[in-house]
């Protein structure tokens with residue numbers, strides 16, 4: 001046998017020099033360019049209000065906008081806020097709060113003055129009532145002519161059928177109230193008080209606020225939807241409640257930590273109100289000319305430019321739709337926006353922030369954080385992917401057929417199993433029939449049924465993975481059962497007529513493990529990774545499903561690894577989702593790579609292993625896999641580099657890895673070239689290190705005398 | 713003499729439809745060495761593979777010491793460990809050193825401790841005269857050395873019968889001698905064996921019995937003397953074609 005071998009790669013040292021060269025040229029490019037940045041202008045425009053009184057509150061209905069203020073001033077606009085006119089004054093109290101909904105508009109003053117305008121009328125009606133020593137600080141409509149008001153010392157009043165009744169709770173001063181519908185509402189107040197009602201404001205239960213907010217004044221609450229509620233405190237904190245797997249909105253409250261504030265939970269502004277535009281987009285107003293917005297649920301909150309002076313205090317914002325909005329403030333200020341108040345980029349120009357050293361000083365901390373975040377998901381993703389890849393590739397190459405499974409058993413046993421499988425499968429499918437019927441599908445739309453049966457109740461319903469399992473088991477058990485019932489001891493191919501042609505079909509030759517693995521890899525290789533990220537994080541919520549319980553298991557552990565896993569990995573839901581998305585996806589690709597390597601091992605190796613009495617799994621584990629893995633180190637390197645690069649997609653689920661950090665740095669410094677350039681270098685360092693490790697491994701595990709891995 | 717291996721009316725049809733073996737029967741007695749000769753494609757390898765069920769015979773019985781081994785109920789891994797097999801292309805485990813190639817089966821099939829397995833391995837290596845290369849990787853051995861390690865690997869399991877499938881066909885002529893010498897040594901020690909070979913002189917000198925296969929059937933069989941005085945035309949033709957090659 002000839003001992004000459006072909007070297008498949010360049011010598012390692014050459015590769016290293018090449019790496020340094022790339023690194024050097026990147027760095028050169030970065031420092032040698034002039035700093036460029038965009039210029040921004042405010043997304044808000046001033047409109048004339050016709051008053052100098054302070055405006056406190058603003059509401060929008062389908063075709064009207066109303067602003068309320070000092071000394072009972074009421075302004076109305078019918079052209080989307082461009083021009084305003086005074087309504088007839090019916091009170092002289094400061095109208096400091098308002099609400100709209102169910103076709104009605106409501107405004108109120110702390111002294112008990114309440115005015116309401118019903119849908120069908122054009123006049124304001126006075127429904128004020130006597131509140132004695134107490135004061136009102138929040139109102140909310142719960143039907144077109146029904147109101148809940150909250151105030152000092154736990155006061156809660158309900159206006160219904162033209163009378164006010166008292167449903168006060170004992171406790172702290174309440175500051176605001178918001179109802180989602182006629183039943184469900186949340187009231188907030190001093191000392192982090194959060195109360196929940198689901199009977200239209202008659203009974204209220206205290207909910208736990210996050211411990212960080214336990215002494216804060218929660219001044220504004222917006223019960224936005226079935227899946228999200230936001231609240232703010234006057235010292236600059238945002239609280240958020242989301243629908244969890246099986247818990248309604250309003251029950252669990254979390255503190256929002258702001259990436260844009262270096263992970264702090266405090267925006268450093270005196271907030272006055274929050275306006276939620278979409279589930280993840282909200283605007284904040286505050287004193288001292290503060291207007292800001294977030295498009296990602298509060299991860300990044302960017303302060304926006306304003307077209308008026310910094311002394312203006314903004315008191316309320318209303319969004320007419322997702323983009324058009326109005327804010328009102330002190331001294332009769334009314335601003336209007338068509339772009340959610342987001343700063344407008346007006347052009348490029350050379351900016352002041354032009355010293356690269358200063359820029360790096362500012363951004364390096366964030367970049368290193370991002371780098372570690374990326375490395376976290378990449379490492380765990382690689383482990384998960386490799387484990388899956390090995391398992392799946394073994395399943396795919398497994399030669400075990402249904403024939404072999406059946407052959408070993410007596411015919412009666414096989415048939416009995418077939419009958420049982422058929423019955424169980426039928427019961428599973430039968431259970432699903434009403435659920436599938438309830439989906440309201442029609443014709444070809446049934447291809448979407450698998451998704452429908454997992455989540456038949458929509459956003460407020462629980463995920464019912466067991467239904468999907470029933471579907472899969474039901475179909476497979478019925479098919480398997482029918483086949484096993486038909487067993488006659490021959491386990492042969494049979495000929496069937498199909499469209500006038502005879503086709504040979506061989507159900508006994510089906511390899512069940514291969515079948516399962518093929519379905520898995522086909523799903524993950526035929527759908528976009530970004531959709532997998534979104535589906536796994538937002539759809540399945542794997543972070544809450546797996547990460548939370550796992551973190552709980554480690555509760556109380558003090559070991560270094562256990563605390564790291566618990567605090568840095570498992571309790572970060574986006575991180576868990578990212579690891580799974582990357583790992584599950586990469587597993588499908590690694591499976592194919594490893595399978596290729598397995599099939600490159602001569603079949604004689606399997607025969608030799610079996611001939612000394614090793615069983616199939618032993619032969620795979622001791623003989624085939626050790627050689628296959630060595631063969632596939634170079635292509636596996638590609639898979640791992642792909643995994644690193646794909647990890648940048650984790651930013652779509654809000655995981656603050658490198659790419660997301662770059663966007664963030666960019667949002668603050670406007671240094672587009674520098675921020676993305678530095679991220680490129682960071683990625684290069686990670687993948688290049690990985691490549692070096694793999695190259696080292698390849699050399700280390702090379703089999704002496706075997707041409708396949710580069711020669712001796 | 714006891715009957716070690718007994719094959720009765722073996723048939724094998726490959727999935728593609730090739731009817732490679734069409735009713736082969738023969739017995740191998742304790743201590744006997746049987747040579748199977750025949751032109752390429754006549755089904756010799758198929759018969760050997762069917763014996764330890766690396767492939768399943770379509771029909772027929774294979775008995776090891778009277779026990780039927782080609783039923784789904786037979787413990788196939790145990791059966792295989794009692795039958796040693798040596799391949800034409802060696803099939804050493806390239807990622808393992810020579811010694812580990814041999815201890816693998818002892819440790820994982822015979823469940824011996826590493827130490828015990830290594831002691832056994834050294835003994836068989838000595839037998840095939842490969843003791844000095846025990847720490848080499850297969851890739852660094854010559855063909856003849858590889859095949860002797862492969863023989864040692866099979867021997868280490870203390871098989872009741874050894875099957876050789878053209879053990880020297882992949883070797884350069886000058887390397888054949890050492891392998892044949894090893895096999896001959898085994899035969900002399902009384903190892904029961906079935907050797908598929910093209911080395912006619914080897915068959916004549918070493919085999920107790922010769923089986924000539926042609927197109928899937930046993931065309932002629934008898935003591936090794938049939939090589940010198942073939943009874944059938946087919947064997948005559950085959951023998952002359954081989955001597956022409958030499």
Ligand SMILES: Nc1ncnc2c1ncn2[C@@H]1O[C@H](COP(=O)(O)OP(=O)(O)O)[C@@H](O)[C@H]1O
Pocket residue numbers: 726727728730732750751752753754755756757758759
């Ligand atoms: N795996 C296989 N699939 C289909 N046909 C095969 C296979 N292996 C061998 N054959 C065919 O079976 C016949 C016998 O082959 P084989 O037993 O290898 O012959 P020999 O070892 O005597 O040269 C040949 O015609 C060969 O082409």
Ligand SMILES: [Mg+2]
Pocket residue numbers: 756757758877878
């Ligand atoms: Mg052959």
